[in-house]
Amino acid sequence: MDHVSSRIEQWRRELPDVDTVGMAVLGRMRWITLQVRPGIEAVFARHGLDTGEFDVLSTLLRAGPPYRLRPTELFRSLMITSGGLTPRLDRLTNRGLIRRAAESSDKRSLPVELTAEGRALVEAAFREDMLVERALISGLSAKDRDRLSSLLEELALIVGQAVKEQDQDGPD
Incomplete structure (x- = not known):
């Protein structure tokens, strides 16, 4: 129990x-x-990253070549505020893991691009993460892992729809 x-x-x-x-x-x-x-x-x-930094780098990698997104696309994908994204981008830029277009007054419109160093780092971190996560669920058979994954996907869709409907209904 x-x-x-x-x-x-x-x-x-x-x-x-x-x-x-x-x-x-x-x-x-x-x-x-x-x-x-x-x-x-x-x-x-x-790998020298916190979860938020990993999220930014992995989102850029998943975007595919040229591994570039505008900050608004990033914060919407990450479900955070633009104010929460800015410090992450600054840290990653200072470390040479991402680059941004020439400075202008509106950083929200400057594309954010994964550098070769950033790509290598996030790939290595993701590969190790997947090994850790696979080990954590290794006690389940392949069939049970697939079944559980399908059920959780279904639940995620149901919960997402229920939350969306609650948001549309507003507070009681």
């Missing part, structure tokens, strides 16, 4: 009329995420 099962049993004892199936799924997902984050963040740290 995992800790979520223990909590569910406690709630069933105290409030037997409450359906805890959401906790059974989402509580375990949260617990798993909290458990794996330190190991994944350690991979990035070994």
